[in-house]
Amino acid sequence: MSRNDEVAALLEEFADLLEATGVEYKPTAYRRAAENVREHAAPIEGLAAEGEDAVAEIDRVGDAIASKVVEYVETGEIEELEELREELPVDMAGLTAVEGVGPKTVGSLYEALGVTTLDELEAAAEAGEIQEVSGFGAKTEENILDNIPFAREARERTRLGDARPVADAALSYLADRDAVELVEVCGSIRRWKDTIGDIDLLVASDAREPIVEALTDWPEADATIEAGTGKASVRASGTRVDLRIVDPDEFGAALQYFTGSRAHNVAVRNRAIDRDLKLNEYGLFDISDVDDADAGGDDADADARRVGERVAGETEAGVYEALDMDPVPPELREDNGEVEAAAAGELPLLVDPDDLRGDLHTHTDWSDGGFSIAEMARAAAERGYDYHVVTDHAAGPGIFGNTGLDEDEIESQAAAVAEAAESVDIPVLHGIEANIDADGDFSTDDETLAALDLVVASPHSALGQDAEAATDRLVRAVKHPHVDVLGHPTGRLINERPGLEPDVEAVVAAAVDADTAIEVNANPARLDADGEFVRAAVEAGATIAVNTDAHAPRELDNARYGVHTARRGWAAAADVLNARSLNGLRSFLL
Ligand code: DGT
Ligand code: CA
Numbered sequence: 175m176s177r178n179d180e181v182a183a184l185l186e187e188f189a190d191l192l193e194a195t196g197v198e199y200k201p202t203a204y205r206r207a208a209e210n211v212r213e214h215a216a217p218i219e220g221l222a223a224e225g226e227d228a229v230a231e232i233d234r235v236g237d238a239i240a241s242k243v244v245e246y247v248e249t250g251e252i253e254e255l256e257e258l259r260e261e262l263p264v265d266m267a268g269l270t271a272v273e274g275v276g277p278k279t280v281g282s283l284y285e286a287l288g289v290t291t292l293d294e295l296e297a298a299a300e301a302g303e304i305q306e307v308s309g310f311g312a313k314t315e316e317n318i319l320d321n322i323p324f325a326r327e328a329r330e331r332t333r334l335g336d337a338r339p340v341a342d343a344a345l346s347y348l349a350d351r352d353a354v355e356l357v358e359v360c361g362s363i364r365r366w367k368d369t370i371g372d373i374d375l376l377v378a379s380d381a382r383e384p385i386v387e388a389l390t391d392w393p394e395a396d397a398t399i400e401a402g403t404g405k406a407s408v409r410a411s412g413t414r415v416d417l418r419i420v421d422p423d424e425f426g427a428a429l430q431y432f433t434g435s436r437a438h439n440v441a442v443r444n445r446a447i448d449r450d451l452k453l454n455e456y457g458l459f460d461i462s463d464v465d466d467a468d469a470g471g472d473d474a475d476a477d478a479r480r481v482g483e484r485v486a487g488e489t490e491a492g493v494y495e496a497l498d499m500d501p502v503p504p505e506l507r508e509d510n511g512e513v514e515a516a517a518a519g520e521l522p523l524l525v526d527p528d529d530l531r532g533d534l535h536t537h538t539d540w541s542d543g544g545f546s547i548a549e550m551a552r553a554a555a556e557r558g559y560d561y562h563v564v565t566d567h568a569a570g571p572g573i574f575g576n577t578g579l580d581e582d583e584i585e586s587q588a589a590a591v592a593e594a595a596e597s598v599d600i601p602v603l604h605g606i607e608a609n610i611d612a613d614g615d616f617s618t619d620d621e622t623l624a625a626l627d628l629v630v631a632s633p634h635s636a637l638g639q640d641a642e643a644a645t646d647r648l649v650r651a652v653k654h655p656h657v658d659v660l661g662h663p664t665g666r667l668i669n670e671r672p673g674l675e676p677d678v679e680a681v682v683a684a685a686v687d688a689d690t691a692i693e694v695n696a697n698p699a700r701l702d703a704d705g706e707f708v709r710a711a712v713e714a715g716a717t718i719a720v721n722t723d724a725h726a727p728r729e730l731d732n733a734r735y736g737v738h739t740a741r742r743g744w745a746a747a748a749d750v751l752n753a754r755s756l757n758g759l760r761s762f763l764l
């Protein structure tokens with residue numbers, strides 16, 4: 175966390191506490207200031223060292239806030255904030271993580287019931303105490319109770335998109351150490367799950383100590399949690415990083431074991447048992463000549479678990495092959511039929527990041543993006559894509575500010591896209607991200623939609639509607655004759671809001687019927703559709719599109735999150751619309 179992020183978080187806490195104690199206007203000022211401190215290019219500690227005036231140069235940061243920032247950087251605390259914390263000793267972040275619970279609610283519930291934590295909130299709701307508080311009712315209490323599990327999980331798990339860059343940094347740092355022979359991520363992050371509990375790393379080396387030391391000395395590690403002989407754990411960017419060190423000839427078995435999931439490992443181990451083999455983190459062993467059937471059980475020490483004759487374990491692929499299976503891509507290891515498919519030689523050839531030939535959902539400064547049509551298209555060309563599609567927001571409810579395009583603006587954008595395309599090496603198509611309203615209608619007229627090369631249709635509002643309404647809405651949108659891609663189908667934001675919960679089977683059946691592709695939105699806050707949704711779509715024969723929804727050139731690099739999510743849904747390159755050539759794409763759009 176940079177100091178700018180740290181100060182911004184503090185100002186936001188200040189805003190929440192002020193709001194909870196009933197102060198008006200000021201909270202908004204603190205939140206705006208926080209946002210600008212976070213985005214500010216220069217390090218805040220440098221400005222604070224120059225004094226209040228330098229801090230107040232930041233947009234929206236007034237003198238009063240600037241003096242508090244200086245106070246914090248100089249003394250490590252802000253007196254007024256400490257007083258507020260004492261007055262209202264609540265776990266603000268934990269409580270406001272519950273959808274429908276804002277700082278004001280936290281303030282009222284603390285005053286009336288003394289609620290300070292998520293557990294206390296749950297207990298009060300279960301006891302029916304919340305509906306007795308003035309301004310609250312039975313419905314609010316029920317909503318709070320419904321939303322607590324989601325909030326609790328969100329507090330415990332990190333988004334893949336936040337954890338993966340930390341894991342990548344650790345990987346390249348460790349790969350550069352002399353004593354390290356091999357290093358890999360394992361656990362849920364290697365399976366590209368959309369949220370992860372911790373980052374697991376595996377190193378192959380004959381040494382132990384220098385590697386434990388290397389991890390605890392890692393400049394990005396904020397704290398050491400544990401430093402043993404064969405393993406170590408640190409905290410980095412708020413996430414736990416677990417490292418295990420194994421002998422090089424046991425690396426494959428350990429990688430297989432620590433990648434999980436537990437359910438996948440159970441299924442694979444049972445397959446070993448059927449063959450009179452024993453699989454553990456040290457290798458795959460032939461135990462047919464071992465007398466004592468209990469030898470090397472899970473409770474035995476490491477040496478005793480290396481029992482019988484070892485038949486595999488140096489490479490992970492070798493372990494699977496010795497069990498008469500094709501190697502299983504990590505994304506599939508959830509015990510959802512992959513063990514049977516691998517044994518039958520029927521695993522799909524999954525889509526790969528290199529298969530993508532263009533992005534079908536991107537924004538420019540015509541709506542809420544930050545870059546011109548030409549800048550975005552050139553960035554796509556630089557990434558080796560064969561074509562680029564511009565899909566700015568059409569006007570509609572839920573579209574930020576006034577940034578959506580009306581029919582006239584869409585028409586003028588067509589000319590601008592054609593003009594920009596002249597300065598770009600790849601074809602640039604003109605699309606739109608149309609807005610699916612609560613009923614499944616569109617705010618943009620049919621004639622305008624018909625004239626576009628491609629229409630992505632996405633929900634942006636009414637994301638709390640019930641399952642039946644959500645299903646009707648998405649099915650209608652998918653069947654609209656001019657819609658080509660259903661964008662971020664549920665509208666979920668990982669760890670923030672669950673989004674729509676439609677009948678997925680019904681939506682994908684409609685998509686197959688209408689020849690509409692289902693998007694995997696690769697924005698790491700979304701990953702929507704998720705793996706399960708993709709699996710249903712692929713099984714029904716629907717087409718998938720993996721799009722970044724980029725609002726800036728560097729966001730085009732998020733494509734990998736979408737591809738791995740599609741892989742979690744068993745998608746092959748042939749299932750993916752933007753893995754096709756321009757001609758292939760055009761014939762789908764006809
Ligand atoms: P997470 O971190 O909650 O997102 O999920 P994972 O899958 O990364 O789980 P984690 O970090 O607890 O352990 C990593 C993998 O190691 C896990 O997928 C399976 C394997 N593993 C760890 N401990 C055990 C164990 O006691 N028994 C078995 N069968 N497998 C284990
Ligand atoms: Ca893990």
Ligand code: CA
Pocket residue numbers: 361372373374416
């Ligand atoms: Ca772990």
Ligand code: ZN
Pocket residue numbers: 535537607723
């Ligand atoms: Zn978009």
